[in-house]
Amino acid sequence: MKKVYLKEFEIYKKSYQKSFWWTFIFSIIILIVCFTLSFFMADFFIKQTEAIAESMANDIAEIRGKEISELSDIQTFLVIFWNNIKVGAITVLLGIIPLYRLPSFFMVLQFIVIGVVFGGLSAMGHSVLNAFVFSFLPHAIIELTAFVYSVAIGSFINRNILTKIFFRKKKDSEPIGKLLKQSLRSYIFVVIPLLFIAAFIEAFITSRLSETFL
Structure with missing residues (x-):
């Protein structure tokens, strides 16, 4: 297993590192901008936060056919884990569409939602710091x-598909088979374990922290 992750780290440095940090830094900037806007557009952010919360509640209830309050911790964990696996897979598969940095913009939207939610909480007069520390940070740092x-x-x-289609530089791009094999390997050995840990923390730890401190 050690060899697997050492190899994956080399792949990360060669193939993923620049995109990882570009997306992370740009998304954080967008989050901060959205949160800052809440001080000038309080009513809008409150409405959006309420709409997002209602949508999330309906989605979870629809998945399980129950209200959120009726779900056990294990059921909540499974719902979160499965939903996040789908989101991660969609993000990866968006790379097949030959539109430049499409997966990155999909992720930026997630950070916009986070910024809107925390902006809305601030506009409602809630303690954003407490909400961030106790109901978000424990699992989100791994999930994100x-x-x-x-x-x-x-x-x-x-990047490889765009190179093949538009620049005709087949020598500078990975073969499709190798491309998909590497991507699947990375998703299985890195993304899924991280999502498993994040879902476990969110279901069993974050919920307890929220009940205790919020």
Whole structure:
């Protein structure tokens, strides 16, 4: 297993590193901008936060056919884990579409939502710091790392496909078979384990912290 992750680290440095950090830094900037805007557009951010919360509640209830309050911790964990696996997979697969940095923009949208939610909480008068520390940070730091890594994988696919289609530089791009094999390997050995850990923390730890401190 050690050899697997050493090899994956080499792949990361060669194929994913630039996209990973570009996406992460740009997304953080967008998040900060969205949060800052909440001080000038309070009503809008409150409405959007309420709409997002309602949508998330409906999605989870629809998946399980139950209200959120009726879900056990294990069911909540499975719902979160499965949903995040799908989001990560979609992010990677967007790389197949020959539009420049499409996976990155999909991830940026996730950070916009986060910025809007925390901006809305601030506009409502809630303690953003407490919400961030106790209901978001414990699982999100791992979850978002997994999603940004998914973006890096998708961007790797995207870059190679664009090179093949538009620049005709087949020598400078990876063969499709090798491309997909490497991407699947990275998703299985890096993204899925991170999402598993994040979902576990969110279901069993973050929920307890929220109940205790918020």
